Amino acid sequence: MLTRENIIEESRRLGFGDVGFTSAEPFTSHLDYLRNHQDEYGWVERVGLALVDGTNPKTALPAAKSIIVLLEVYFREAFPVSLESHFGRCYLDDDRMTRDGLTSRIKVFRDFLRRGGIDSKVPFNLPHRVAAARAGTGTFGKNCLFYAGRTARMSSWVLPITIVVDQEFAPDEPTLTMGCPEWCRNACIAACPTRALKGNGTIDPRKCISYLTYFGRKITPRELREPMGLYVYGCDRCQNVCPRNLPWLSQELSMNPRVEAKAKDFEMSTLLHMDRLFFESRIWPHMFYMSPDDLWKWKMNVARVMGNSRDVGYVSDLVRAYRENGDVRVQGMIAWALGRIGGRTAKTALESFLGASEVTVREEIEAAREAC
Ligand code: SF4
Ligand code: SF4
Numbered sequence: 080m081l082t083r084e085n086i087i088e089e090s091r092r093l094g095f096g097d098v099g100f101t102s103a104e105p106f107t108s109h110l111d112y113l114r115n116h117q118d119e120y121g122w123v124e125r126v127g128l129a130l131v132d133g134t135n136p137k138t139a140l141p142a143a144k145s146i147i148v149l150l151e152v153y154f155r156e157a158f159p160v161s162l163e164s165h166f167g168r169c170y171l172d173d174d175r176m177t178r179d180g181l182t183s184r185i186k187v188f189r190d191f192l193r194r195g196g197i198d199s200k201v202p203f204n205l206p207h208r209v210a211a212a213r214a215g216t217g218t219f220g221k222n223c224l225f226y227a228g229r230t231a232r233m234s235s236w237v238l239p240i241t242i243v244v245d246q247e248f249a250p251d252e253p254t255l256t257m258g259c260p261e262w263c264r265n266a267c268i269a270a271c272p273t274r275a276l277k278g279n280g281t282i283d284p285r286k287c288i289s290y291l292t293y294f295g296r297k298i299t300p301r302e303l304r305e306p307m308g309l310y311v312y313g314c315d316r317c318q319n320v321c322p323r324n325l326p327w328l329s330q331e332l333s334m335n336p337r338v339e340a341k342a343k344d345f346e347m348s349t350l351l352h353m354d355r356l357f358f359e360s361r362i363w364p365h366m367f368y369m370s371p372d373d374l375w376k377w378k379m380n381v382a383r384v385m386g387n388s389r390d391v392g393y394v395s396d397l398v399r400a401y402r403e404n405g406d407v408r409v410q411g412m413i414a415w416a417l418g419r420i421g422g423r424t425a426k427t428a429l430e431s432f433l434g435a436s437e438v439t440v441r442e443e444i445e446a447a448r449e450a451c
Contacts, residue, residue, distance in 0.1 A: 081195035083248050089191050090149055093184050096230030096237060097150040099214030100248045103136040103143035106213075109206045110134040119283050122294070133204030140200040142245040147199075148207075148214040149188070150227055151181055154236035154327065156335035159342045165384060166345070166366070167289060167313020169238065171338050176364045180337070185240060198245045211239035215251030218258030222267035222317035223282040226258055234327040235318050259323070267317035272306035276317065288314035292380055293368040298408040298439075301446075304383050304415060311350070311380045312366055341365065347393070351381045351400045375406040382409060386416025394420055398428045410435065411443035418447025426451040 083100060090098040113120050113130055123130050136143040158171050174180035185201060192199050208225040211217060216239070217228040224235040231237050257280055268276045275286035284290050291303060292312050299307065318324055343349070344361045353362065355371050362377070369376050378400065385393040394417065401413045414432065417425040429448050435441050 081192065081197060081246070085195070086147060086192075086248075089188060093188055095149040095184075095188075095240075096152040097216050097227060099148045099150075099211065099216040099251045101146050101148065101210060101214040101250045101253070103140075103145055103243060105136070106134040106206050106209055109209050119285060122285070126294075129204045130206075133202055134206060136202070136205065136243045139202035139205070140198065140243045140245060142198065143200075143243045144247040145244050145250070146205075146210055146214065147242040147244055147248070148211045148216055149185075149240040149242065150211065150216055150230055151238045151240060152227075152231045152236060153181075153238050154231075154234075155332070156338075157332040158335055158338050162338065162342055162345055163315070164309050165311045165347070167310075167315050168236070170313050170366050172335060173365060176367050181238075181240075185242075189242070192242075192244060196246075200243045201240065202243060205241045205243070207239040207241050209255070210241045212255045213250075213253045215254050218254050218256050219280060220267065220321065220323060221257065221259050221265060221278070221280050222271075222276060222321060223280065224318060226323055228254055228258075232326040234324045235321065236324070236327055263322055266320045266322065270320040271317050272308060273303060288316075293376075295376075298379065298411050299383060301415070304412075305387060305419075307383060308387050309384050311347075311377070311384055312368070347381055347385055347388075348396050351378055351385070351396055352403065353377075375404070375409050378404060378406070378409045379412045382412040382416045386412075386419035389420055391420055391422055391424070394422070394424050394428065397425075401428075401432060407437045407440050410437075410440045414440065414443040414447040418450035421451045 087098050110131065120130060132138045136146060153172065154168055158168060162171055172180060174182050189199050211225050212219060217226050220226050220235060225237065225239060226235050227233050227237045265278065268278050273286045273288055273291065275282050277283060288307050288310050291299065291307060292310060355374060358374055359371055363371065382397060385397060397413050397416055401410055404410055414429060417429055426448065429444050429451065432444050435444060
């Protein structure tokens with residue numbers, strides 16, 4: 080029979096930052112929270128993420144007795160600035176589709192459990208951060224993120240991996256508390272550009288840039304385009320401003336070679352002009368929350384970023400992309416981006432688009448001309 084010590088030793092051998100244990104009791108207070116905030120979280124159920132089911136570990140493994148929580152430090156190596164500026168760091172080395180990094184280490188860990196006679200499941204919908212705190216591995220921040228208690232210089236650059244097992248282990252002392260210092264004065268809440276953070280340690284996920292970049296069928300509302308800034312997919316702003324993360328951010332880290340190797344594919348111009356084949360083979364395996372049918376959304380987000388960059392070098396890309404794209408949401412955002420960059424070339428291009436057949440696009444063009 081495997082002991083806690085055997086498991087801790089194996090997790091270290093596989094390079095995980097920390098490990099903790101908790102019972103397989105249901106997460107009842109989290110369930111209550113979800114039920115009382117259906118207006119904010121109902122959409123998550125509708126897209127099939129089954130958060131309510133995830134609050135009971137026995138849904139994933141009926142014989143569940145304990146949960147082992149592994150903490151993965153996903154920011155051990157540096158990422159190219161060109162990527163960090165536009166994508167959430169936790170997605171930059173995401174191997175859930177390619178299955179050649181973290182996923183394979185989790186598999187080795189579960190094989191080790193299996194050889195020790197332990198059955199396990201890794202449910203995607205368990206409340207990972209709450210489980211990690213219940214297993215004593217860290218505390219919460221007012222930005223709703225989880226902060227490590229013993230690894231990664233106690234920063235939030237960790238992913239809790241929750242493994243439900245059918246063997247009972249003595250649980251660790253829970254650390255279900257807010258770990259923010261009084262003196263911080265809520266830097267994350269002030270810095271959140273879309274006011275998603277409510278100030279009491281909770282969030283309206285529908286207002287978070289992460290949600291806004293992946294979900295929704297309409298063109299991004301005008302009042303959000305500037306606050307969403309340079310993010311194409313995800314957002315790290317409330318983590319970048321957090322003093323609890325400064326000790327980690329102050330280090331010189333060596334470059335992550337896997338991420339560096341794909342940086343060229345993620346250049347803004349490449350993304351704006353990519354076709355379905357390129358998307359499916361080069362982008363989707365790494366960032367898969369938007370399907371190939373949502374290519375318009377990638378392009379709309381990139382056009383917004385180009386506008387917010389105020390870089391006149393993007394004007395010719397935007398003009399070309401306007402003619403390449405029939406989607407009115409992309410065309411509308413391109414018009415907005417040209418208006419935001421401004422200048423004579425952008426204005427001339429907008430005038431040449433005035434014959435657009437769609438009313439919504441014409442309105443965007445008119446507004447952009449005025450902005451110029
Ligand atoms: S990730 Fe960005 S948008 Fe979401 S809460 Fe943090 S700062 Fe706000
Ligand atoms: S910025 Fe301040 S309030 Fe927000 S999570 Fe960090 S320490 Fe807490």
